Amino acid sequence: MDKFEEKTIKTEAIYDGKVIQVQVDDVQLPNGKTSKRELVKHSGAVAVIPITKDNKIIFVKQYRKPLEKTLVEIPAGKLEKGEAPETTAVRELEEETGYTTGELSLVANFYSSPGFADELLYIYITDQLEKLDTPPAGDEDEFVELVELTLDEAKQYVEEGLIQDAKTNYAVLYLHALGRM
Missing domain, CATH: 3.90.79.10 (Nucleoside Triphosphate Pyrophosphohydrolase)
Known part of the structure; x- marks a missing residue:
């Protein structure tokens, strides 16, 4: 198990486009607190x-x-x-x-912008x-x-x-x- 893992509590789809999808995830942080993550999903390039x-x-x-x-x-x-x-x-x-x-x-x-996107x-x-x-x-x-x-x-x-x-x-x-x- 990755000690830095952020467990997803909830996902809200915001946009489903031709090139990208955007979602907001509620996550539980390694210290037990919660936060939000804005994510761009991409099929890769x-x-x-x-x-x-x-x-x-x-x-x-x-x-x-x-x-x-x-x-x-x-x-x-x-x-x-x-x-x-x-x-x-x-x-x-x-x-x-x-x-x-x-x-x-x-x-x-490589991942182009791993702070907010999953494009490989x-x-x-x-x-x-x-x-x-x-x-x-x-x-x-x-x-x-x-x-x-x-x-x-x-x-x-x-x-x-x-x-x-x-x-x-x-x-x-x-x-x-x-x-x-």
Whole structure:
């Protein structure tokens, strides 16, 4: 038994949306007192670090409404119910970049914001990209532009605040640590 466990006394569903569900839990703390926890439930997500034959990383430039600005990110998307992370990775790579791959390697998986959300994010890498003749249509409400950068250019984007999300910062740091580019 985990000595830090918070036992759920009651759960109240607040919102059931397309991407997230929100609930408020009444919990009993390890010291016996009670508290409330606001929780975001998410099916999980997958991101891909796609590297071209000329050693550039493919990013997507996309507007992010919660931030009211455009970010440069590695391709990513939500896991569909019952879908394997590798399947999601290839689907998102194809929809967002027009490339596919038959070879993915898992880099890591981590919780994006464990203080309030249960989203588990998987990050894959591939340097075996093939351009699709006819890329599949992406989400009808998603508008992206491709950006190909060297690792040094990506690190400059981080310094300039053009790359600010956790998964993409992680990807740039990972590639830098590898020293492979």
